Amino acid sequence: MIKKKFTGLILADIHCSGEGDDLPIKGKIARDLNDFFDRIKLDSIFRFRNQLKTAAETMQRLRGILDKYMDRAEQVFIAGDITDMGRDSEYKSVIEALADYDSRKISVVPGNHEYAQVYMLKKRRKLIRKFKNIFENFLPPTPEPSDSDLYYPYVKEIGGDFVVFGLDTGLAPLQGPSKGLFGPEQLDRLETLLDSGRFDGMHKIMLMHHDVSITDRDDLDYVHDRDRFVDILNIHNIGPQDRNITVICGHTHTEKFGGGNIGNINFIAGPYFCSRTGNDFLLFEINEDGIAARLNTNESAG
């Protein structure tokens, strides 16, 4: 039994594309093709729909949601793909927007769009460091320096009986940019931390980008070592206590709440923040028994 209810806000797949009218690459391709069809005066049947927010719209919406919910939420979870291509202008806009809020109340992890896309392979080590340097104020110190490969999982105690484990699932670029991997060293460290007893009795929130509920190995979004991760959760989830693990992820741009086929845990995948259609954030509560409930109903980005 945890002492007090907990309220959290989830934002996933922000895909900030820079500034002004900049669009994430998928939206930009649609706009460029439409412009081309306009120029050659081709029939409107050839139009592509762009359902993504521009950079300005994305950042305005980000500030709007944080202004509205940050007092109520004890922690904001940003589940990766914060930028669209890991570019300086994209990070700059996000950091400018987040600078107005208390960084202790915001937890971040990287997604594949920060450094695991095919075109990033050559620069990957530099980009991993870049993410950690830019989000330095949001990332807790660990025994390992932040530029070490051994940085994740980080541990962030967020008050009450809650602790966040920030995991990096973007370590499998050679096996396909959309697929995820924790890597054996990261899972070893997670296991050691959980075995230590330091977090017994606390509710553990696992924050990551890729969706570990996907079980099909052929799925593009599959996490290669999900089975071992799930085993670790299951081993540390037994006993007479209440539900004590919540997994938060993003990546598939599809909201999921509950279930997640990982046993007795809360599983939440955040919706696509960058989309103009549908819900773009998720507010949730964990009650004294450790059970998560969704608080917000659908709210269009407008």
Ligand SMILES: [Fe+2]
């Ligand atoms: Fe992703």
